[in-house]
Amino acid sequence: MKIKIVNQSKHALPDYGTAGAAGVDLRANIDTPITLNPLERTLVPTGLFMEIPVGYEAQVRPRSGLALKKGITVLNSPGTIDADYRGEIRIILVNLSNEPFVIEDGERIAQMVIAAHEQAEWISVESLEDTERGTGGFGSTGVK
DSSP states (O other), rough: OOOEEESSSSOOOOOSSSOOOOOEEEEEOOOSSSEETTTTTEEOOOOOEEEEEEEEEEEEOHHHHHHHHHEETTSSSSSEEEEEEEEEEEEEEEEEEESOOOOTTEEEEEEEEEOOOOOOOOOOOOOOOOOTTTTSSSSSSSOO
């Protein structure tokens, strides 16, 4: 799949780290470091603009290393970038740790996965077919 991208950042285009990688790392494109204090959130620019084909979305997800080691995650995970959005890709980060975290220019702050999707046609009905699960949710299928 080919996706048009405008790179106004100081960094190379996102790339896949390995042959089997599902996502590409997104980098902070900032002039000065950002200190993210505990429980604070911020919007981090990437300098990237994309033209995603209709029928696809870009999903923005946390980087597992940042989440585990530093407590830094993407707040609206996964964030969705729609095919008709043409603005800059910016990442909402939150610090869930007890320590301040400094975001440096070029730091890998999130990952992005391109995924196919469909738009549903909603059909209004008076009832739904019964299933074994029924209306059970939030742990209703058991503990293990």
